[in-house]
């Protein structure tokens with residue numbers, strides 16, 4: 131993939147430092163892990179760009195140690211044409227969600243602040259990661275809801291009023307299910323987030339407010355019936371969990387408008403570490419953390435606090451930086467390996 135030469139990577143089960151010059155391939159290594167786990171890259175929406183220019187296929191094979199499954203092998207083959215094959219222990223996986231289940235990954239990278247400033251969709255995906263990894267049936271519930279939403283929107287477009295009554299019942303049931311799961315998750319998540327943010331930077335204070343996607347304190351059925359005429363004119367459903375939002379505020383203002391870039395990175399890091407920590411408490415399993423360009427936007431104190439929290443989680447971490455010193459100056463974890471990348475070639479540093 132990208133500029134990486136075929137590589138065999140034997141990472142440490144805990145901390146892995148990867149350093150190298152600009153353009154050497156550090157991010158590409160993390161990107162490979164992210165693509166395997168989620169089927170998505172955090173750098174591009176088009177996976178064809180991830181494949182090396184001079185190659186029409188990309189193959190990855192991961193050996194994963196899981197408390198429930200023991201050691202298992204995950205394989206992925208992607209062709210430039212778009213075809214994709216995922217296997218677990220030799221059996222074909224029918225959905226990317228299965229891979230995501232076995233390979234829970236959180237990413238902290240230079241654009242990570244977009245979780246605060248980007249579209250509500252990103253924050254919905256954030257909540258749903260947490261719900262999905264604890265409650266696997268959530269994916270099925272979500273699929274059911276999408277089906278009902280599609281049917282409802284089709285009826286709205288065709289102005290088939292009589293069909294709306296038929297689709298509304300299923301739509302409302304699925305919507306309320308999703309909303310309940312999200313609310314229950316956030317109730318458990320908020321104290322953990324507060325604790326982690328306080329450890330990262332006690333001077334930052336932010337609040338998380340969930341909006342379900344329809345008027346607060348109103349029944350979805352009533353909102354839908356009130357909005358039916360307008361929905362019909364628009365040809366889509368204005369209210370529902372597909373419009374939910376997690377509002378992250380600082381002094382009653384959007385945190386993205388008030389906090390500095392470094393503070394935003396700290397808040398997003400706290401969100402992601404809290405999510406991994408809660409996942410660990412509730413499932414007994416661990417998240418893999420990909421931290422690209424640790425030093426970007428973070429001073430020494432915040433780098434140390436972030437690394438220490440990751441170390442305390444005892445999960446597997448991959449951290450990149452241009453300078454080795456930016457990785458090891460503030461923190462010498464007990465269990466770690468250091469790797470150097472040059473022109474797409476990865477080598478372990480032994481001294």
Ligand SMILES: Nc1ncnc2c1ncn2[C@@H]1O[C@H](COP(=O)(O)OP(=O)(O)OP(=O)(O)O)[C@@H](O)[C@H]1O
Nearest residue numbers: 132133151152153154155156157158179181182183
């Ligand atoms: N599809 C591709 N095929 C081949 N090379 C590519 C492809 N896409 C990007 N590259 C090259 O791969 C190299 C590795 O990029 P990468 O972002 O992984 O480097 P990096 O070490 O993280 O750099 P930085 O420190 O600047 O973030 C770059 O030189 C880039 O030009």
